[in-house]
């Protein structure tokens with residue numbers, strides 16, 4: 173039996189000639205299933221001659237595709253997709269959070285836009301430490317005090333004004349339609365909202381909108397968001413000024429003041445997205461010249477990925493059923509995460525030795541500490557002393573004091589390439605799934621990005637046990653350190669791969685693996701996304717690997733002295749079986765076929781992503 177949504181999408185594909193492959197469309201109705209069913213993973217990427225949008229949700233990809241077909245460029249489509257995901261993927265799509273956008277125009281101009289949230293003016297270093305001296309574990313992740321000043325609306329407007337071709341109201345049209353008319357809640361969203369019930373029901377607006385007033389949403393029911401629709405209309409009319417200085421800003425500041433939050437009107441008015449210099453490195457592989465363009469601080473991801481690629485430059489990699497290849501990559505991850513912990517923070521306030529960390533000469537020294545036959549112990553692997561070689565050599569970067577820090581559970585990455593070859597890689601987030609779980613009167617969820625700061629100097633406070641330094645301590649106006657890593661590769665000077673992922677610290681490992689799969693192992697685009705993933709973050713000293721990993725590799729790694737954990741995100745509400753199947757990251761990527769120039773949309777099947785092209 174084919175449900176209405178499938179018929180609608182098939183007719184749309186037929187009418188528009190769009191190539192539509194969505195994991196969501198492949199599913200057939202299983203009304204009210206508590207846990208979404210497994211469905212087969214696609215083996216091949218979606219091919220399209222002109223443009224491609226790949227996102228977690230088909231309605232998000234569709235919004236971007238609609239804009240591309242109306243003559244918009246990749247930036248227009250990316251802004252449309254971002255606003256649409258704020259409606260249809262409330263866990264992570266957002267206007268109440270922040271993120272990073274990497275833009276590469278067909279003429280080669282490459283820009284990194286940092287629209288990361290900032291700490292409010294009243295934020296203090298110890299704001300989550302109680303009178304008893306203990307860390308208040310809830311305050312930094314749930315409720316009004318966990319919210320940092322959102323950057324998304326300012327970022328999207330900046331991107332559109334700088335590189336888009338269409339009006340804000342036009343690119344926001346799909347999002348406004350989805351919020352006003354509503355959309356059918358899919359299996360995935362229904363299950364996720366149920367999983368988040370305890371957090372969402374603590375806040376009346378969240379409960380009313382996302383828990384259907386407490387009755388819960390069943391698969392196929394319509395989710396309408398009238399307050400969000402009104403907010404989007406105001407933004408479409410008045411631009412980002414609405415969000416930061418207009419009625420929406422006044423509403424948000426008043427709600428904060430009434431509920432113990434600390435974001436003020438001034439904080440909103442002062443928010444500015446920043447353009448940062450893109451990190452860039454060059455490699456040779458498979459007889460081709462490769463360039464990697466990736467995220468600078470306050471992301472830690474680009475530095476880590478370049479350091480890793482440098483360390484792995486001369487290491488033969490055969491694939492992930494080869495324990496030796498996994499061993500070398502794991503040891504590399506261990507070392508880049510040790511460096512991440514010691515050196516990475518907001519570059520506007522901390523000295524981050526980017527040049528040293530990304531210097532090939534430093535990577536050679538760092539790689540030389542790897543035993544090719546045995547696991548190192550993280551206790552014996554400290555951060556290195558990053559430096560550049562040659563006449564400008566300097567070794568003056570001192571590591572910061574390392575603490576632990578939690579990272580959230582949900583974020584979303586989407587990729588866009590248009591017919592002219594302009595490309596966007598965008599990762600944005602509310603931090604945890606559903607952020608602070610507060611939905612404000614404007615109908616949008618607010619982030620809990622304050623938890624990405626080192627909230628509890630000197631003691632672990634972490635879901636993910638990620639280590640970070642005190643240079644990332646809370647201070648007004650600072651941006652919390654991020655792992656989000658939107659990344660692009662060029663092959664022989666031409667756009668070749670657009671990638672990125674959510675997943676807290678695993679963002680770095682997952683993005684690195686997609687890059688290695690494409691650039692070093694020559695995998696087909698979909699195979700590069702499907703391939704099993706693994707992660708090591710220095711501490712805890714263990715490899716996490718997806719359940720699909722060959723058992724023989726796990727055994728060979730244990731024999732080398734590793735502790736290995738199968739499965740990753742442990743969602744308490746899931747059955748043991750489902751926990752084991754849980755995956756790492758959701759990388760929505762686009763490859764370019766070097767022969768035909770076709771766009772190869774590779775959505776991550778782990779959470780039913782959607783690639784749509786024409």
Ligand code: DON
Nearest residue numbers: 580581582583654655675676
């Ligand atoms: O910026 C960061 O690194 C985190 N706020 C991202 C959180 C995340 O990816 C959770 N996702 N699954």
